[in-house]
Amino acid sequence: MEHNDKARILVAGSGPAGLIAALGFAGAGFDVTLVGPEANTADGRTTALMNPALKVLERLGVLAELRTQAAPLKAMRIVDATRRLIRSPTVTFRAGEIGEEQFGLNLPNKTLIPILARAVSAEGIHWLKSTVASWSLDAEQAHARLADGSEISAALAVAADGRLSPAREAAGIRASARPYPQSALVLNFGHRSEHGFVSTEFHTETGAFTQVPLPGRRSSLVWVVKPETAQELAALDDAALSARVEEQMQSMLGRVSVEPGRQVYPLSAASPGRFARNRVALVGEAAHVFPPIGAQGLNLGIRDIEDLIGIASENSSDPGSRRALAAYDTRRRPDIWARSGAVNLLNMSLLSDMLPAQLARSAGLNALGSFAPLRAFFMREGLRPGSGFRAIAGGLRKPAEH
Numbered sequence: 001m002e003h004n005d006k007a008r009i010l011v012a013g014s015g016p017a018g019l020i021a022a023l024g025f026a027g028a029g030f031d032v033t034l035v036g037p038e039a040n041t042a043d044g045r046t047t048a049l050m051n052p053a054l055k056v057l058e059r060l061g062v063l064a065e066l067r068t069q070a071a072p073l074k075a076m077r078i079v080d081a082t083r084r085l086i087r088s089p090t091v092t093f094r095a096g097e098i099g100e101e102q103f104g105l106n107l108p109n110k111t112l113i114p115i116l117a118r119a120v121s122a123e124g125i126h127w128l129k130s131t132v133a134s135w136s137l138d139a140e141q142a143h144a145r146l147a148d149g150s151e152i153s154a155a156l157a158v159a160a161d162g163r164l165s166p167a168r169e170a171a172g173i174r175a176s177a178r179p180y181p182q183s184a185l186v187l188n189f190g191h192r193s194e195h196g197f198v199s200t201e202f203h204t205e206t207g208a209f210t211q212v213p214l215p216g217r218r219s220s221l222v223w224v225v226k227p228e229t230a231q232e233l234a235a236l237d238d239a240a241l242s243a244r245v246e247e248q249m250q251s252m253l254g255r256v257s258v259e260p261g262r263q264v265y266p267l268s269a270a271s272p273g274r275f276a277r278n279r280v281a282l283v284g285e286a287a288h289v290f291p292p293i294g295a296q297g298l299n300l301g302i303r304d305i306e307d308l309i310g311i312a313s314e315n316s317s318d319p320g321s322r323r324a325l326a327a328y329d330t331r332r333r334p335d336i337w338a339r340s341g342a343v344n345l346l347n348m349s350l351l352s353d354m355l356p357a358q359l360a361r362s363a364g365l366n367a368l369g370s371f372a373p374l375r376a377f378f379m380r381e382g383l384r385p386g387s388g389f390r391a392i393a394g395g396l397r398k399p400a401e402h
Contacts, residue, residue, distance in 0.1 A: 009155070010152060036161075071212075074196070106199070132161070183267060186265065188218060192217065271340060
């Protein structure tokens with residue numbers, strides 16, 4: 001890999017966000033050091049990446065290999081499966097309505113992560129397969145002492161080290177965190193009927209039950225319930241759990257057969273007071289944590305990385321300067337606050353027994369279901385922030401017909 005005189009970048013964390021950040025910064029010509037353990041190849045979860053994120057992976061040279069093991073998302077459906085007095089109509093979002101062939105792809109993490117890791121190795125990125133034991137941040141550089149005793153310094157530290165981010169803490173960035181009375185049961189399952197590349201999100205009183213297509217007659221599932229219920233479901237035998245899944249999704253895909261590899265994750269929300277400080281910039285879950293609704297997590301993290309690389313390239317001699325970090329904080333704040341706020345609000349509306357919350361959610365989904373221009377606006381915004389407004393502005397600028 002060729003290097004120029006651009007400053008060194010230290011990426012902390014070897015999950016998907018860290019691997020993508022390392023590849024992106026290296027592609028932009030920076031000298032990159034990645035710090036993190038060997039890539040996790042046992043993660044049974046899947047990640048739905050929308051088209052703009054896929055374009056990033058295409059530029060990094062990894063999308064072609066991923067496509068063969070991913071399923072396209074051509075439609076997304078919201079079903080109100082609550083038993084409350086106020087219920088919402090089913091709303092279906094179709095990619096074709098906004099001129100897209102698909103919204104994105106659903107990728108197994110056990111495929112995504114190893115492919116990214118191989119790309120990092122092929123790029124010749126310096127990968128120290130350790131963890132950061134301690135940080136020292138000064139006006140000129142970020143210094144990391146690793147668990148193996150080695151040390152490294154860089155002009156900019158990219159904190160891709162997760163929701164409990166030690167780098168964020170070292171930078172003095174406080175995060176407000178709130179646990180939810182929910183856990184997510186995650187698994188994959190086979191089914192008798194074709195899914196038609198449609199993802200369905202059932203809204204229940206305990207959270208979302210989300211089925212997302214995989215290749216063939218298979219889907220991934222994220223089932224949000226009370227923590228004790230998640231443990232009870234995870235302890236069921238295959239036949240009993242398969243029956244519960246099929247019942248919950250109203251036999252929509254016929255007979256269900258769950259696959260080995262169940263995982264349970266407690267849910268929470270966390271938001272830092274700022275997104276960069278003291279030579280550290282936050283990306284991924286170090287910058288935002290919220291419930292798994294609407295396929296926003298890693299998509300938002302990839303936008304973090306894109307914006308950070310753009311600002312670092314504009315400040316290539318010192319990408320960790322106060323000016324550069326202030327620009328990153330300003331650029332990311334509206335997107336992160338809007339996305340995380342919307343997801344948290346929707347999640348809380350599912351948990352709330354208050355009539356005003358139910359009315360508001362029902363009215364919103366009613367409007368989306370019945371008014372195509374509004375639905376198109378939300379679909380465009382879901383893919384690319386600002387694109388819905390640009391489409392409206394473009395329509396207003398069309399010359400009048402004579």
